[in-house]
Amino acid sequence: MRASQRNQVSAAVDRWLAGGLITSEQAQQLRADIESRPTSRPSQLPATGKKAAGTQQHFPVIIIEALGYLGGAIVVVALGLLVSYFWSDLSTGGQLVLIAAVFLILIGAGVAVPQQLGAPAIRLRSVLWVAATIAWAFLIGFTVDNYAGLHDERMAAVAAWSSVALGLLLWFLHREPLQQIAVFVPLLIGVGVGTYLAQGGDPESDNSIWQGAAVWIVSLVWFGLGWFDRIRPAMLATALGAIGALFGAMMCVENPALAVVGVTMLAALVAAAVARNDFVLLAVAAFGSIELLPSTIMQYFPGILAAALVLLLVGLLLIVAALYIARRRNRFATSQIDLRSNQPVGTTR
Secondary structure, three states, X not given: OOHHHHHHHHHHHHHHHHOOOOOHHHHHHHHHHHHHOXXXXXXXXXXXXXXXXXXXXXXXXXXXXXXXXXXXXXXHHHHHHHHHHHHHHOOHHHHHHHHHHHHHHHHHHHHHOOHHHOHHHHHHHHHHHHHHHHHHHHHHHHHHHHHOOOOHHHHHHHHHHHHHHHHHHHHHHOOOHHHHHHHHHHHHHHXXXXXXXXXXXXXXXXXXXXXXXXXXXXXXXHHHHHHOOOOOOHHHHXXXXXXXXXXXXHHOOOOHHHHHHHHHHHHHHHHHHHXXXXXXXXXXXXXXXXXXXXXXXXXXOOOHHHHHHHHHHHHHHHHHHHHHHHHHHHHHHHOOEEOOOOEEOOOOO
16 A cells, blocks of 8 residues: 555545544554555556566456355265265264264365465365364264263254354354354254253243243343454344344243333344444344234234234334435445545546
């Protein structure tokens, strides 16, 4: 980045902060990123306008990566068919060894991905280690089901919490979005099943409210950690936390007090999305409105008319919120600097 570009971007950050488009923390992070970039001089091309000798044209990496994923998916399907064909002929020990081998291969493949591939290597390792986490859940579940006498919900709880432990380790080693998802999903499963077992594990009793409340609380904690930037990427953490909280709220609709809290939380999510200019969070809130509001209204206010009017009002509010976020983002975009031309956006060269 040239010195003139550095000064212009710093001035733009000051304007965004003064205009309320970014927070002081975001401004500080932007300034730190600007200062960390080395000062460089613009590259010069030969008079012919062609690239300098020695520059090679590479086949698009994204196509190579996509072909790799497609080939991997085909291999997985083929292996699945082969395993299903021979599975019943294997002993319990043989089945256990096969699952363990799949797990070890996936973990080892993730470790063996060459760092020289850059971003594709990061994504490939993420996919392999998510698959390894799933294989680990199957391995633990199969082991405790056949050798420890733990079946059904108890087996699911042990497998889920074991997956959380492995997921946390892989997330620590590889701080990527897929690893966050691989921790959050089994965490909710473990909390839900664990709460069910803590209530006695009676399938005839209605424990869904307690399970929903537990999932709800854990999801709100996750949302808060993302909101205050304790988990990164923070936008994914808030989205996952909001989805989990809405799922928990839907399980608690039959409780009047919790139903009111759920609707209040839904309104708070919309407000949070507007405050952060977060379309993803707004989309989650919109989905929650479609799923949570009708069931709540029909539970306590029977009649199609009431449900239709409430949904109409909520839909209009969501449209207004989306337009407001879009306008604020447009203001932010139009104030950015065109670094390639070394001039503010909209000026003539």
